[in-house]
């Protein structure tokens with residue numbers, strides 16, 4: 400297993416006014432992984448990023464990045480962390496090229512025109528290098544933010560909702576950029592509202608709500624642990640009751656006996672395998688079928704049900 404490059408322990412943040420935006424968060428991120436932090440609006444995602452990037456002062460807990468304690472020794476670690484914030488707040492009057500080059504200097508790195516050119520080209524911004532940022536489209540502004548974050552060659556990159564409000568084309572472009580960075584060995588933490596994005600990109604997923612990290616797991620493990628399988632089996636001939644030999648399966652007759660519905664696999668990840676066993680048992684019981692439609696719950700459904708459970712608790 401790769402070495403940890405970011406370790407949060409007991410991290411809490413109470414904003415003036417009393418709002419607890421982070422509540423005792425423990426999290427370890429390892430080199431090279433892509434971690435998605437999923438949570439609804441106001442869950443604490445941006446606060447967590449801000450704390451690691453030195454923009455938000457934690458109320459309690461410790462942050463170690465690349466072995467440096469962020470409270471006492473943040474400069475060394477900060478130089479290796481890139482942040483793509485949700486919105487562009489400065490530099491609006493600057494030309495693209497200068498803003499991106501300046502970002503490098505901010506972290507004390509020597510100018511490297513070839514690298515800046517490569518970054519701008521990879522983000523299709525080279526043609527726009529002399530334009531003022533304010534004159535660019537929303538999608539291009541977002542790419543400028545990425546270019547700025549990449550300019551100082553970070554080993555750990557935060558992407559705070561990289562694709563919120565961007566069109567499908569640009570979203571795909573963004574995923575391609577994340578892939579390229581993954582190939583270069585950059586560790587990435589992204590926050591997102593788009594669960595499909597986490598499902599597509601991340602190795603591990605953390606679910607955060609009201610400042611609490613409710614669950615962290617490998618994406619696959621989370622889906623099989625919390626997911627469920629639903630299968631609809633269209634029968635060749637209607638039936639009115641189930642034979643005893645099928646009693647161990649979580650199935651029900653539906654649509655006037657013309658179809659069977661299987662709902663199971665909760666917490667076992669064995670849903671699909673059980674559906675396969677069911678089909679054999681159907682044949683053995685002399686029940687013929689004409690089609691099977693199997694679906695597994697998405698991360699989205701898992702997320703909604705987890706947050707629902709928390710509300711009810």
Ligand SMILES: Nc1ncnc2c1ncn2[C@@H]1O[C@H](COP(=O)(O)OP(=O)(O)OP(=O)(O)O)[C@@H](O)[C@H]1O
Pocket residue numbers: 414415416418419420438439440441442443444445446447
């Ligand atoms: N500077 C601040 N002062 C007071 N409260 C704040 C401050 N910044 C954030 N908050 C509050 O802290 C909570 C967490 O906010 P945060 O921005 O971290 O959430 P988020 O998960 O990033 O949300 P979003 O997805 O909407 O960006 C929210 O209730 C927010 O209103």
